[in-house]
Amino acid sequence: MNIDTAMFMRQEKIRRFPNSLLAKKDRFLNDLRKRDILHALQLEIHWNDFAVSLNNQFAKFGNLSEGQLVAAEGFLAKLEKKRFPLKITVDLEQ
Numbered sequence: 001m002n003i004d005t006a007m008f009m010r011q012e013k014i015r016r017f018p019n020s021l022l023a024k025k026d027r028f029l030n031d032l033r034k035r036d037i038l039h040a041l042q043l044e045i046h047w048n049d050f051a052v053s054l055n056n057q058f059a060k061f062g063n064l065s066e067g068q069l070v071a072a073e074g075f076l077a078k079l080e081k082k083r084f085p086l087k088i089t090v091d092l093e094q
Helices: 003-016 021-030 032-044 049-061 066-083
Strands: none
Touching: 003 021, 021 032, 021 049, 032 049, 032 066, 049 066
């Protein structure tokens, strides 16, 4: 089976079964904001239980609620602030 056949079969399954887990994941990942949040959470699962919980939720149901997305964004913003507490900007025109 080549890649074109596999992609066609995947799209056909999504079309025929719109409430399947695969279709839900596909719809979720089509939104760039949601995809970026999920990717950032996947990078944190090795050390954080909250990220593991949200990733397991996505794997089980194929979706995260708006409340979970807001909580994940807050969590990721907090991590970013802890990791890079100072934003240093350089003015090259001086």
